[in-house]
Amino acid sequence: MIKIAMVEDDLELAEVLTQYLKQYNIEVTNYEEPFLALSSLRIKKYDLIILDLTLPGMDGLDVCKEIVKNFNIPIIISSARSDITDKVTALQLGADDYLPKPYNPRELEVRIKTILRRFNNNSEDIKEEKVKLFHLDMDKKEITKNGKYIKLTAAEYEVLSLMMKREGFVISRDDIFENSDLLNSDYDSSGSLAVIINRIRHKIEDNPKEPKYLHTIRGMGYKFTNE
Structure with missing residues (x-):
């Protein structure tokens, strides 16, 4: 099962996405507070992060920066911000994709699996290059x-x-x-x-x-x- 950490303060949206993705063998754990999300990443293993940008207590771009700095995990930005600067900044910081709200949950599911397939293939190539004598x-x-x-x-x-x-x-x-x-x-x-x-x-x-x-x-x- 794919394990996703979602950082989203819109609890109704988080619940809709959680239930929708569950049918595709994707388990979502949502964190309303960004600081709690960052702490959980140190003790739990997730395959991917879905990150909102407008969050209580900490801007999503700063959260993105912290994740990229401390963890090797792909990030999809899920945001209602329409400013192209936010999208460019997020991708420059290291986010793997930017999905503007509103969007079809089906598109999110496809993007999750596409990014994980690419991410896992790249990780395996690196691993093989390093350890295969x-x-x-x-x-x-x-x-x-x-x-x-x-x-x-x-x-x-x-x-x-x-x-x-x-x-x-x-x-x-x-x-x-x-x-x-x-x-x-x-x-x-x-x-x-x-x-x-x-x-x-x-x-x-x-x-x-x-x-x-x-x-x-x-x-x-x-x-x-x-x-």
Whole structure:
């Protein structure tokens, strides 16, 4: 469910929007007081803010500035102010959209989902760019770490590529054998899989004795983490 924080002192409008958006799996929590809204953002997680500009005790543009400064959350300005200066200022401060009142609630619902789709895609791209150290190119049958090619034998590549495809999940020895064209249970009778794992660690780990990426899960198998 999408969770929205609304800062709106028109309680009748807030109730109408809350009930309308509920049918689209959007849960709205309204705050009449801007200071209460800012405090709640520090303890509760919301996906998006709907912000009025004419508020008691604090101008909406100042609220917008505080949110942008302290939180990474998209903002839709919902205001009856018709001055183009307010719209320009709000967008310059970092608001993601400006919806002048009155408007159709359906338009608000569409804008919410459009902004969240764009926001979440951008956040995922940034996250992947920052934390993904290893890249698997299945066409070239190559694995790189921080863009640098890792020289692997065919068996090492098969094992590591399988684990990368199932990143974060524990893979049993039997699973590795069943999904490998080069390995089988007879091949491992002398502990060859453990030898391959050890060789891979020497090629990808900073300290093979204290692995950060290729973990042994005692009694279960192995797990690969790409961060």
